[in-house]
Amino acid sequence: MDYQFKEIEKKWQGFWAQNQTFKAEATSDKPKFYVLDMFPYPSGAGLHVGHPLGYIASDIFSRYKRLKGFNVLHPMGYDSFGLPAEQYAIQTGQHPAVTTTANIATYRRQLDQIGFSFDWSREVRTSEPGYYKWTQWIFMLLFNSWYNLETDRAEDITTLIEKFNAAGNADVKAVCDEDVVSFMPSDWATMTPEEKQIILLKYRLTYLRESTVNWCAALGTVLANDEVKEGYSERGGHPVEQKKMMQWSMRISAYAERLLQGLNTIDWPEPVKEMQRNWIGKSVGASVKFPIAENEGFIEVFTTRVDTIFGVSFLVLAPEHELVSTLTTAAQADAVNGYIAQTKKKSELDRMSDTKTVSGAFTGSYVLNPITGEKVQLWIADYVLAGYGTGAVMGVPSGDQRDWLFAKHFGLPVVQILDSQTNIAEQADPTKEGKYINSGFITGMTYAEAIPAINSWLEAQNLGKAKINYRMRDAIFGRQRYWGEPIPVYFKDGLPYLIKEEELPLLLPEVDKYLPTESGEPPLGRAESWSYEDQYTYELSTMPGWAGSSWYWYRYMDAMNPDRFASEEAVSYWKDVDLYIGGSEHATGHLLYSRFWNKFLKDMGYVNEEEPFKKLINQGMILGRSNLVYRVIEADGKATNTLVSHGLKNQYKTTALHVDVNIVDNEILDIEKFKLFRPEFADAEFILENGHYICGVEVEKMSKSLYNVVNPDVLIENYGADTLRMYEMFLGPLEQSKPWNTNGIEGVFKFLRKFWRLFHNEAWEFNVSDAEPSKAELKTLHKIIKKVQDDIERFSFNTSVSSFMIAVNELTDLKSNNKQVLENLVVVLASYAPHICEELWQLLGNPAGSLSYAKYPVFVPEYLVEDEFSYPISFNGKTRLNLNISLSLDIPAVEQYVLADEQVQKYLEGKAPKKMIVVKGRIVNIVI
RNA sequence: GCUCAGAUGGUGGAACUGGUAGACACGCAGGACUUAAAAUCCUGUGACCUUAAAAGUCGUGCGGGUUCGAUUCCCGCUCUGAGUACCA
The missing domain is CATH 3.40.50.620 (HUPs)
Structure with missing residues (x-):
C-alpha cells in the first residue's frame, strides 16, 4: 500500500492512548x-x-x-x-x-x-481545586516562615518566636521590613497577640506591604508595568493611575544572593542568566550617613565608590524622598515645590527619553561630609530614583558623568581626587587608577587600599559601613481579579490570619459579575455569604499568574x-x-x-x-510571514479596483493589503479564492506578470488580523503529523527565531514517502530482504546512527532531518530493502516520525507498540572506516584537484605520492614546493 | 546609551575541533511519462568571464590582521533582532 498517513496516525495515536504507552x-x-x-x-x-x-x-x-x-x-x-x-x-x-x-x-x-x-x-x-490547594499550601508555608541570615535559609516562624522570647529582636539577623523597632524579651512577653502579629508580619516571607501600583479604575485591577502603555492600559486603553495599596508581597529579596550564585551551577543560555543577573542587580559598595547641618538627623546614601567621598561637592535627594519637605527652607520652598510639581507632570516616557537635560532644585539646606565635616548643598533632582538604594546620592562630579553635568549646570565645584584623572574640565573621569589627592587620610593610597580604609573608619565612627545593594524588589503577590487562586487568609481586627490547613482548598466563590464592587473592592467582594467562620472577611485579592x-x-x-x-x-x-x-x-x-x-x-x-x-x-519564536497584494491608487488618491502584481508595483502608486496566506502558494495568488476571500474584489482587474499574480512578503508576528496564521490542523490534514513534526524541525536551529513558511513542507513529505517505499516493491507490497547487509548499506546505517545521536544530544534537530534524507537517498540509490538495516533505521527515525515508524516496525514482524521501548542501535565505528580518501590538493590554500590516496600511507608517503602526480606537476610548473602540509584524512596543501 | 544574539545562493539553511563553502530541501529551468494536467522520475542551478569542452576570476555584511590555509580566531566598523533603561 502507498503511504496512508491518515490511517496510520489515527491507528497509533489510538494505540498509545489505549495502552498508556x-x-x-x-x-x-x-x-x-x-x-x-x-x-x-x-x-x-x-x-x-x-x-x-x-x-x-x-x-x-x-x-x-x-x-x-x-x-x-x-x-x-x-x-x-x-x-x-x-x-x-x-x-x-x-x-x-x-x-x-x-x-x-x-x-x-x-x-x-x-x-x-x-x-x-x-x-x-x-x-483546579485539587491543584491550587497546594499553591495555597505553599503560600501558608511562606507566611509561617522567616529568613534567618545566620543560617542563610528560611526557617519556621516558631524559631523566630523562640528567639524573641529568649533575647528580643536586637541580635536577630533576619530579612525583614526596614521599620522594625528593637525590643527586649520582657517587651515581647507583655505584648498582646495582636501586637505580636504586627511584628511577626514584618518578618514573614509573605507579608502585607503598602506598595505603589498601577491602578486601572475601569478594569478594577492592578496592572503590571508592561500592561501599561503611556499611562493607559494596553488592553482597552483605560487611564491608569499610581495608587498606594496594601498588597501581599513575597520576600524574594531574601534570596537575592542565592538566586545570583545559583546561576553558576545551571546549564542555561547565557542571555537568560545575564537577564537574571541584571534583574537581581547586585552592587557592592557602602552605605554612608551624611549629618544634616540644621538638625541632628542624617541622610543615608548608598555608593559604589566610597573612595570618592573626598570629592563630594553636593548631595541629591529624589524628589519623592521623605525628608524633602522638612529640609526645604522657606526661601527655597517655591523652587522646590515647583520642581516637584514639574516632575510629577512628566510621564514615565518623558523621564526616560529625556536623559540629557539637567534639572533640579536647591533645598536651601546643607549636609556635612561625614569625614571632612565640610558643608555641601542639598539638592533634589529627578535623576535620583526614590525606589533604588536610599533615594539619595552623593555628588562626585570628577568621577561620575551625571554628577559632572549636574555640577556644571548649577555651578557647583568639581574636585579632582585621583592623580590619574584627566581632562575633568571637559568630562568626568571614572578611573580607579593612580593615587588619591585632596583626599584626607587616604591621600597617596590606591583604590584597593582606600576602600577598606574608609569603610573601617566609617564603621568606627558609626557613620557608615560596607554594604551590598540589590536592585531586585520584593514581588507583589496580589491581583484584584477573579480568575486566580484565593489567598487563604482572613482578617480579624484588621490583621491577617491563615485559615486552618485542613480547610484547604479555599474554593473560589461564585460571583454574579466578574467586575469590581461599587466600592472598588475586587470581584471576590461580590461573593455572597463568603466569610470565614461566618464572621471574618476573607482576603479579596487573588494570587498572580x-x-x-x-x-x-x-x-x-x-x-x-x-x-x-x-x-x-x-x-x-x-x-x-x-x-x-x-x-x-x-x-x-x-x-x-x-x-x-x-x-x-x-x-x-x-x-x-x-x-x-x-x-x-x-526555542525561538516562529514569526508570521504575511502576503500582500497591491491596490492601485489614482493620482487623486482614490483607490481603484485594480490590483498589480508585486514585480510591477513600482510602476504605479499603490497601497498594500494583507491577504490570507492560505490562498497563496509560493507567492502566487489563487485569484478565484481571493475573490471569495474579499468579495469587494470580485470584479477586480489583475495586472499579472508571466500569467501569475505574485504577492509581496513581509515578516511580522503571527496574528489573525494579519491573515498570516498557519493552523497545524490544516497541515496535518494534508500531510500528516509526522511530516509536520519533521518540517518544524527542518525549518532551522531550534533556538533561532524564524518566519514560518510552508513552502518547503513538500520536501519532507516526499522524504517520508521515499522512506516508506524502501520497504515496498513497485506494486506497493511490503517487501524486505533477509540477506546480510552490504558494506555500503552498513555504512549508511551507522553514519545515521551516529549523526542522529550526536545531533539530538546537542539539540540540533534540523541537521538530523537532512541526514535522514541523505540516508534514505543513499539506500534508494543502493536499491536496498535489507531488513536488518531498515529495522535499525526505523528505530533511529522513530523519535522524529513516530507513527510511520510504529507501523513499519509492526510490518517488520515486531509486537505492536514495542518500538517506543526498543533499543537505540549501537554505533559501530568500524563500518565507517575507509581505506581510501579523496584528498583535496590545494596550492597556496586554493583547491585545484582531488586525489584518491590510501589512508594506510603515512605523511611522507602521501607527499611523495602527491608530488609524483602528473596534474600536480602541471600546477607546480617545474618549481619546487616551498612547503607541504599534509593533514591525514583531511587535506594536502602545497605552498609554492 | 548599555548588554546579548545574529548577518552564508532566488529562499530555509549546512559546514560540530581553523582543513574541498553552499550539504539537504524549496523554488526555478529543461527533459521523460501523459491526449492534457496532477503526481512521479531524470538533468541542471552562487556570481562573473569564456567555451565545443576544459580552464579561469570573484565569493560567507564591510575594512584590516594572525595562519600553509579563516564562514570559523583577533581588532575596528555597518546593519538587523532581542533585552534593559538615569541603578548612584
Missing part, C-alpha cells in the same frame, strides 16, 4: 530523565504552528531517551488561570471555568493529533496525590527537571520565581534540589 514508571531500575515543556495558557484561539515547536523538540528528546533506556517523565498540563478568560467572562457573563475547560479540550485535541508522547495521567490544571507555575513541575511527579503536593518518594526519585524547553519571554518572571519557591521549599525540607531546572533551552 508513555506512562512514566513511579520507580524503576532505569535512570530517570525528566523532560518538561513550559505549559501553555489555553487561549481561545487554539494552537498555531509556532506553539508546538518546542513541544516537538522535547518530544523527540523524550522518545530518544526512552530508546536509550531511561525512565522518562514527560508530562503536560495547563496554566489555566489568567486574564483573557476573565476578560471574556466580563464581556459574556460565562464562567471562566467553562470557557477554560472548552479551550483545554481544543488544545488537547490539537496536541493529540501531533502524536506527542506525553504522560497524560499526570496532567495538571492550575485552576505566576503562583501556579512556580512549583508545577513537582506536581507532575505525583499529580494525583491528595495528601501532599507530591510524595516524598516521588520528589526524591525524580529530583529535578533534566531538560526544560520554553520561550525566553519568561527569563525574569516565571524562571526567577520558580527558582525562588524551589529554594524556599528546599529550606523547609520538602524538596532536595537547590535548583529546579538543570538544563534550559529557549
Whole structure:
C-alpha cells in the first residue's frame, strides 16, 4: 500500500492512548530523565504552528531517551488561570471555568493529533481545586516562615518566636521590613497577640506591604508595568493611575544572593542568566550617613565608590524622598515645590527619553561630609530614583558623568581626587587608577587600599559601613481579579490570619459579575455569604499568574496525590527537571520565581534540589510571514479596483493589503479564492506578470488580523503529523527565531514517502530482504546512527532531518530493502516520525507498540572506516584537484605520492614546493 | 546609551575541533511519462568571464590582521533582532 498517513496516525495515536504507552514508571531500575515543556495558557484561539515547536523538540528528546533506556517523565498540563478568560467572562457573563475547560479540550485535541508522547495521567490544571490547594499550601508555608541570615535559609516562624522570647529582636539577623523597632524579651512577653502579629508580619516571607501600583479604575485591577502603555492600559486603553495599596508581597529579596550564585551551577543560555543577573542587580559598595547641618538627623546614601567621598561637592535627594519637605527652607520652598510639581507632570516616557537635560532644585539646606565635616548643598533632582538604594546620592562630579553635568549646570565645584584623572574640565573621569589627592587620610593610597580604609573608619565612627545593594524588589503577590487562586487568609481586627490547613482548598466563590464592587473592592467582594467562620472577611485579592507555575513541575511527579503536593518518594526519585524547553519571554518572571519557591521549599525540607531546572533551552519564536497584494491608487488618491502584481508595483502608486496566506502558494495568488476571500474584489482587474499574480512578503508576528496564521490542523490534514513534526524541525536551529513558511513542507513529505517505499516493491507490497547487509548499506546505517545521536544530544534537530534524507537517498540509490538495516533505521527515525515508524516496525514482524521501548542501535565505528580518501590538493590554500590516496600511507608517503602526480606537476610548473602540509584524512596543501 | 544574539545562493539553511563553502530541501529551468494536467522520475542551478569542452576570476555584511590555509580566531566598523533603561 502507498503511504496512508491518515490511517496510520489515527491507528497509533489510538494505540498509545489505549495502552498508556508513555506512562512514566513511579520507580524503576532505569535512570530517570525528566523532560518538561513550559505549559501553555489555553487561549481561545487554539494552537498555531509556532506553539508546538518546542513541544516537538522535547518530544523527540523524550522518545530518544526512552530508546536509550531511561525512565522518562514527560508530562503536560495547563496554566489555566489568567486574564483573557476573565476578560471574556466580563464581556459574556460565562464562567471562566467553562470557557477554560472548552479551550483545554481544543488544545488537547490539537496536541493529540501531533502524536506527542506525553504522560497524560499526570496532567495538571492550575485552576483546579485539587491543584491550587497546594499553591495555597505553599503560600501558608511562606507566611509561617522567616529568613534567618545566620543560617542563610528560611526557617519556621516558631524559631523566630523562640528567639524573641529568649533575647528580643536586637541580635536577630533576619530579612525583614526596614521599620522594625528593637525590643527586649520582657517587651515581647507583655505584648498582646495582636501586637505580636504586627511584628511577626514584618518578618514573614509573605507579608502585607503598602506598595505603589498601577491602578486601572475601569478594569478594577492592578496592572503590571508592561500592561501599561503611556499611562493607559494596553488592553482597552483605560487611564491608569499610581495608587498606594496594601498588597501581599513575597520576600524574594531574601534570596537575592542565592538566586545570583545559583546561576553558576545551571546549564542555561547565557542571555537568560545575564537577564537574571541584571534583574537581581547586585552592587557592592557602602552605605554612608551624611549629618544634616540644621538638625541632628542624617541622610543615608548608598555608593559604589566610597573612595570618592573626598570629592563630594553636593548631595541629591529624589524628589519623592521623605525628608524633602522638612529640609526645604522657606526661601527655597517655591523652587522646590515647583520642581516637584514639574516632575510629577512628566510621564514615565518623558523621564526616560529625556536623559540629557539637567534639572533640579536647591533645598536651601546643607549636609556635612561625614569625614571632612565640610558643608555641601542639598539638592533634589529627578535623576535620583526614590525606589533604588536610599533615594539619595552623593555628588562626585570628577568621577561620575551625571554628577559632572549636574555640577556644571548649577555651578557647583568639581574636585579632582585621583592623580590619574584627566581632562575633568571637559568630562568626568571614572578611573580607579593612580593615587588619591585632596583626599584626607587616604591621600597617596590606591583604590584597593582606600576602600577598606574608609569603610573601617566609617564603621568606627558609626557613620557608615560596607554594604551590598540589590536592585531586585520584593514581588507583589496580589491581583484584584477573579480568575486566580484565593489567598487563604482572613482578617480579624484588621490583621491577617491563615485559615486552618485542613480547610484547604479555599474554593473560589461564585460571583454574579466578574467586575469590581461599587466600592472598588475586587470581584471576590461580590461573593455572597463568603466569610470565614461566618464572621471574618476573607482576603479579596487573588494570587498572580505566576503562583501556579512556580512549583508545577513537582506536581507532575505525583499529580494525583491528595495528601501532599507530591510524595516524598516521588520528589526524591525524580529530583529535578533534566531538560526544560520554553520561550525566553519568561527569563525574569516565571524562571526567577520558580527558582525562588524551589529554594524556599528546599529550606523547609520538602524538596532536595537547590535548583529546579538543570538544563534550559529557549526555542525561538516562529514569526508570521504575511502576503500582500497591491491596490492601485489614482493620482487623486482614490483607490481603484485594480490590483498589480508585486514585480510591477513600482510602476504605479499603490497601497498594500494583507491577504490570507492560505490562498497563496509560493507567492502566487489563487485569484478565484481571493475573490471569495474579499468579495469587494470580485470584479477586480489583475495586472499579472508571466500569467501569475505574485504577492509581496513581509515578516511580522503571527496574528489573525494579519491573515498570516498557519493552523497545524490544516497541515496535518494534508500531510500528516509526522511530516509536520519533521518540517518544524527542518525549518532551522531550534533556538533561532524564524518566519514560518510552508513552502518547503513538500520536501519532507516526499522524504517520508521515499522512506516508506524502501520497504515496498513497485506494486506497493511490503517487501524486505533477509540477506546480510552490504558494506555500503552498513555504512549508511551507522553514519545515521551516529549523526542522529550526536545531533539530538546537542539539540540540533534540523541537521538530523537532512541526514535522514541523505540516508534514505543513499539506500534508494543502493536499491536496498535489507531488513536488518531498515529495522535499525526505523528505530533511529522513530523519535522524529513516530507513527510511520510504529507501523513499519509492526510490518517488520515486531509486537505492536514495542518500538517506543526498543533499543537505540549501537554505533559501530568500524563500518565507517575507509581505506581510501579523496584528498583535496590545494596550492597556496586554493583547491585545484582531488586525489584518491590510501589512508594506510603515512605523511611522507602521501607527499611523495602527491608530488609524483602528473596534474600536480602541471600546477607546480617545474618549481619546487616551498612547503607541504599534509593533514591525514583531511587535506594536502602545497605552498609554492 | 548599555548588554546579548545574529548577518552564508532566488529562499530555509549546512559546514560540530581553523582543513574541498553552499550539504539537504524549496523554488526555478529543461527533459521523460501523459491526449492534457496532477503526481512521479531524470538533468541542471552562487556570481562573473569564456567555451565545443576544459580552464579561469570573484565569493560567507564591510575594512584590516594572525595562519600553509579563516564562514570559523583577533581588532575596528555597518546593519538587523532581542533585552534593559538615569541603578548612584
